Amino acid sequence: MKIILAVPGHLRTVPMNFFVYQTLMTMGHEVKLFDFGLKYLPYRIIKKLSRNLFNEMLERNLKNLLDNYRPDVFFTIFGFDLRKGIIEYIKSKKIISICWWLNDPLQIQRSLSIAGYYDFYFTNAKGSLTDYHRAGLKNVLYLPAGCYPPVHKKFLGAEKTYEVGFAGDWDPLRERILSELAPKVNLAIWGPWKKKVAKNSILQGCIRKNGFFTPEEMTRMFNESYIVLNIHKWFGSFNFGLNPRVFEALGCGAFHLCDWKEELAEHYHLEKDLAVYNSVEELKEKTLFYLSNPQKAEAIAQEGFLKTQREHTYALRLTEMFDRCGLA
Structure with a gap:
C-alpha cells in the first residue's frame, strides 16, 4: 500500500514514530513521512505567533503531499494539530484515515475530541473503550504499543550493574x-x-x-x-x-x-x-x-x-x- 505516515517528530520521547515507519517499510509498503512537529525554528516561531497561521501552513503542506502522492492510507500517530477540516479533505479523496492514540487513559478528554474525525481510531487502553462508546464513537479499537526487535533486544554478556x-x-x-x-x-x-x-x-x-x-x-x-x-x-x-x-x-x-x-x-x-x-x-x-x-x-x-x-x-x-x- 501507499501510506502517508504523519508523526509528531519533535517529541523525542515518542520513538514509535521511527519504529512504525521502519516497520512499514520492512513490511513492503511505500511510505511518505509527514512531520507535523516543531523541529524547525521557523515552525516554532509561526506557531507561537499564530496557532491558526501554523495550522494553515501545516494543512497546505499536507494537501500538497496528498495531491501529489495519492496514498491509499493516511496514518497518524497521536494526530496532534490535525484539525477536522484536513481529515475531511483526506476522506473526500477516498483515502482511508487511521489514528493510533497512545495517551489513554490520561488524556481521554483530548482524545474524545478528535477520535470521530477518522475512519479508524486505535487506543492503547482497552478500558477507555467504554468512554468512546458512551460518546457514540464506534470506530475506536484497542491496540497497545509493541517492541521493535532491531532496538529492543538482549545484549549478550551485558553485566548487571x-x-x-x-x-x-x-x-x-x-x-x-x-x-x-x-x-x-x-x-x-x-x-x-x-x-x-x-x-x-x-x-x-x-x-x-x-x-x-x-x-x-x-x-x-x-x-x-x-x-x-x-x-x-x-x-x-x-x-x-x-x-x-x-x-x-x-x-x-x-x-x-x-x-x-x-x-x-x-x-x-x-x-x-x-x-x-x-x-x-x-x-x-x-x-x-x-x-x-x-x-x-x-x-x-x-x-x-x-x-x-x-x-x-x-x-x-x-x-x-x-x-x-x-x-x-
Missing part, C-alpha cells in the same frame, strides 16, 4: 514511590529528573542519565538492570491502559516489575512472564524478593522475552491494525 532501573519522565507520584524504594536498593534513574527533585533528595544520587535518552541507551540500561521497574503515570487512578515501556522492557529480556493493569493478563501470564504489584508495599516486597531469588527472576524474564518477541512486535501490531481496517 543496577539492582533496579527506571526510565521515564518525572512526576510527583513516581518521585514518592522511588524515594521509598531508594534506601533499600541500588536504584538507577534515566530521565529529566535532576531539576525536579530537591537537591537533598536521595534520588539525586540515583540519576544516571539526566534528560532525554535514546532508545538505544534505554535498551542498554534495561540489559544492565536486574529489575526494570514500570510505574504508569496513572498508577492508583486507573487500572487499565498500557504504556509502551511494558513491551520495550520485556523485549529487551529484562525482568519487568509493573503496576497491575487489566490488559496485562490478556497478553501475558502474570508472575510467569512478568511480575506485577498493586501497592507500593507490594512493589517493595517483590523487589526485595526477586533480588534475593535471581534464578526465579531470570526464568520469568526469559519467558517474557520470548513471548514479547514472538507476539508483541510492531510488525504484528500493524498487521493486526490493517486487518481490522479491512486492508489486509
